[in-house]
Amino acid sequence: MGHPQAFYERLAEDRYASTEATRGPWDAASQHAGPPAALIGRAVETRPGARDDLRLARITYEILRPVPIAPLTVGTEVLRAGRSTELVEARLTTDDGRTAVLARALRLRVARDAGPAVAQGPQVPAPGESGTEPFFPVPWDTGYHTAMESRFAAGSFTEKGPATCWMRMRVPLVAGEEPRPLDRVLTAADSGNGVANVLDFGRHLFVNADLTVHLYRHPVGEWVCLQARTSVDAAGVGLADTRLHDEKGPIGRGAQTLFVTARP
Numbered sequence: 001m002g003h004p005q006a007f008y009e010r011l012a013e014d015r016y017a018s019t020e021a022t023r024g025p026w027d028a029a030s031q032h033a034g035p036p037a038a039l040i041g042r043a044v045e046t047r048p049g050a051r052d053d054l055r056l057a058r059i060t061y062e063i064l065r066p067v068p069i070a071p072l073t074v075g076t077e078v079l080r081a082g083r084s085t086e087l088v089e090a091r092l093t094t095d096d097g098r099t100a101v102l103a104r105a106l107r108l109r110v111a112r113d114a115g116p117a118v119a120q121g122p123q124v125p126a127p128g129e130s131g132t133e134p135f136f137p138v139p140w141d142t143g144y145h146t147a148m149e150s151r152f153a154a155g156s157f158t159e160k161g162p163a164t165c166w167m168r169m170r171v172p173l174v175a176g177e178e179p180r181p182l183d184r185v186l187t188a189a190d191s192g193n194g195v196a197n198v199l200d201f202g203r204h205l206f207v208n209a210d211l212t213v214h215l216y217r218h219p220v221g222e223w224v225c226l227q228a229r230t231s232v233d234a235a236g237v238g239l240a241d242t243r244l245h246d247e248k249g250p251i252g253r254g255a256q257t258l259f260v261t262a263r264p
Contacts, residue, residue, distance in 0.1 A: 003142055006175035007035040007187075011071060014043065018069045021171055023143030025194070026207060030066035032144035036101055037061055037211060038173050038186040040090045043074040044105045045182060047088075054086050054107040056182060060212040062102045071095055084109040119217060121249045125153040127166040127223045133157055137201065147171050148188070153225070157194065162229040165195045168222050181219040185244065188224040189213050189254040192242035196228035203263055206230075206238060208256035213244070215252035223247055226254070236260045 004019035011017055016039065024032030041059060044050075073093050080087040085108055092101040133156035135145045147170050155163025167188040172179045190211050199206055225245035232238035238258030244251050 003146060004171065006172045007147065008039060008072075008173060009175045010177075014075065015071060015073045016174065017071050018067075020069065020142045021144065021147035022067075022069055023140065025138045025143070025145065025201075026205065027066060028140055029068060031069055032190065033061070033063055033067065033101075033208065033211060034144060034148075034187045034190040035173065036067045036072070036092055037103075037190055037213075038183045039072070039074055040092055040101060040103045041105070041182050041186045042173065042180060043076055044088050044090055044103075044107070045180070047076045051086070051107075053109055053111070055110045055218060056215060057106050057108045058212070058214045059103055059105040059186075060210065062210055063100070063208065064102060065098070065100050067092065067100045068094060072100070079104070119249060122245075122247065123250060124164050124225055124227060124245055126247060127151050127168070127225075129153070130164075130166055148191075155196070157197070160198050161196065162227075163196045164225065164227045165191075166223045166225045167191060168224070181221075184222060185215065185219050185224050185251070186213065188226060189242065189244060190256070192226050192228040192254055193230055193238070193240035193256050193258055195226050196230045196240060196242075198230045198232060199260065204260060205263055206232070206258050206260045208240065208258050210257050211254065212256075213252065213254045215244070217249075217251045219246045219251050221247050230258070232258065232260050 004021040008016040022031040022035045130151035130153040149168045151166045153164040173183045227243040240256040242254040
C-alpha cells in the first residue's frame with residue numbers, strides 16, 4: 001500500500017476522514033496534533049460568513065484527549081464579533097460526539113498601511129543551507145514523520161537541547177485542496193517539543209496538553225521554521241517555547257505545556 005496523498009479526505013462540508021499520514025509518534029491509533037490544529041485553523045478562517053478583513057492573530061488549542069485516526073467533524077461558533085476583533089470557538093469531535101480538541105481563535109482587522117512595519121528580516125539559515133537529519137525512532141513506517149520534510153539549521157531530532165528546524169508538508173492538508181499559508185504553519189507548530197526534545201524518547205513521554213500560536217505577520221512560502229527550546233521540571237511539567245519563522249523572517253511564536261513521565 002502506498003503512502004497517503006493527504007492528511008485528510010473531505011467527506012462533507014465539515015467532516016473529514018483521517019489518513020495514516022496524521023499518525024503521531026506516541027500511539028499508532030492517535031494523531032500528531034499538528035494536522036488537527038491546521039484543520040481547525042482552516043475551519044475558523046474559511047467558515048461561511050467569515051470576514052475577509054480579519055486575520056488570525058492568536059489561536060489556543062486545549063487537547064482534551066488523543067485524536068483518533070478516524071472520521072472527525074469541525075464545528076465553529078463566533079463568541080464575540082466586533083468592528084475590529086472577533087473571537088471564534090472551534091471543536092474537533094469524533095463520531096461518538098466527544099470533543100477531542102477545543103480551540104479559541106482571536107482574529108483582528110487588518111488594513112493597508114495601518115502602521116509602520118517593525119519587524120526583523122531573516123534570522124536563521126535558509127532551508128537550502130540546512131541539513132537533513134534522521135527522525136527520532138518511531139515504531140511505524142507511515143505517519144506525520146513521513147508526511148513532513150525536515151531540515152535542521154541547528155541541532156537535530158536525535159540531539160538533546162535547543163534546535164532550529166525547517167519543516168515542509170509533503171502532502172496537502174485536505175486531499176485535492178491547495179494548502180493555505182496558515183495550514184503550513186499550524187501543521188508544523190505543534191512539533192516544537194519534538195524538535196527541541198531534552199529527554200530520551202525511548203524512556204520518557206513528553207506529550208503536550210495544549211498549543212498556543214501567536215502570528216503577527218501572515219506567513220509566506222512552503223517552509224516553516226521552528227526555533228525551539230524545551231524546559232522541564234523534575235515534577236513532570238514542561239514548556240516548549242518556539243519562535244516561528246518563514247523565509248522572510250520571524251512571524252510569531254508557539255508555546256506548548258508538556259506532561260512528562262517515564263514510559264511504562
